Amino acid sequence: MGKKKEFTGVVVSDKMQKTVVVKTMHLARHHKYSKTVKLHNKFKAHDEKGIAKTGDIVTIMETRPLSKDKRFIVKAVLKKSEEAHISLPEENI
Numbered sequence: 001m002g003k004k005k006e007f008t009g010v011v012v013s014d015k016m017q018k019t020v021v022v023k024t025m026h027l028a029r030h031h032k033y034s035k036t037v038k039l040h041n042k043f044k045a046h047d048e049k050g051i052a053k054t055g056d057i058v059t060i061m062e063t064r065p066l067s068k069d070k071r072f073i074v075k076a077v078l079k080k081s082e083e084a085h086i087s088l089p090e091e092n093i
Helices: none
Strands: 006-016 019-029 036-046 057-062 072-079
Touching: 006 036, 006 072, 019 057, 019 072, 036 057
Parallel strands: 036 072
Antiparallel strands: 006 019, 006 057, 019 036, 057 072
């Protein structure tokens, strides 16, 4: 078996239970125009302990399929977000 893929990216959503959405970016050269373009992918990753929050920089690693869309797990949180994670109470009007 080959080596498992690892990506580093930013958590863009943590609204699901035990799942985060991670956006990864890489640079590639356009085959016709030879211009460098930014490409991005969004991966759903399993976060068992719920430690990754929106804005955190994380490393994800490929694993067996955990659900229909989930094929990665959160390996480590490299940098926590500067922004405080404070949820405001909803007001009923």
